[in-house]
Amino acid sequence: MRLALMIFLALPLPASAFTARNGMTVEQAGPTEIAVAFASGRADTDYWCAAGDFAQRALNKPVGTRLWRASPKPRGSGSGILFTLDETRQATGAGLSQFGAGPRDGAISVGQAVAGHCRVVVPLWDD
Template identity: 75%
Template sequence: MRGWLIVLLMLPLPAAAFTARNGMEVAQVGATGIAVAFRSGRADTDYWCAAGDYAQRVLNQPVGTRLWRASPKPREAGAGILFTLDPAERAEGAGLSQFGAGPQDGAISVGAAVSGHCRVIVPLWRD
């Protein structure tokens, strides 16, 4: 099952894909899957931001909704990352390291993904 997900994430997303606040392209996969397309030079946290932004603004999920990584680590070169809102679809050991109180299941809330990992990418314009 995971093999076709990796192939899917290596393909360009359709023109109707959502552009997250950090400029990354996101599309829905099935009922609970969120595919974030590969973007060169981006950190894993940028992918979490894009998935959280999609869940919040497109899927209208509340900020407390849990978000898991469904793609296993390590990510193949040139491949995007698949996320899920369903804990049964999560990839074991592929979540974020967490410290402190709360569930230690590799997930973060949609609100934490957006507020903690979204940074605005300001394009450099040339005149």
């Protein structure tokens, strides 16, 4: 099953896919799975932003909903990342490092993914 998901993440997504606020392409890959397509030059936190934005705006999940990484680390060259809203489907050891209070389960909330990892892109020139 993981091989099939990895192949899915490597394929281009259809035009009907969701565009996150950071410009990344996202699609629902199952009842609780969120697939963020590969984008060159993006950090892993950009993928968390896109998954959180999709969960919040497309799936109407509350900001407190937990979000886990389902793709194992490390991410292969040219591969996207699969996320899940189901704790039982998380990839062992693939979550974010966490500091401060709160559960240490490798997940972050949808609200934290958006507020903490969605950066504003400022254009370098006027169009």
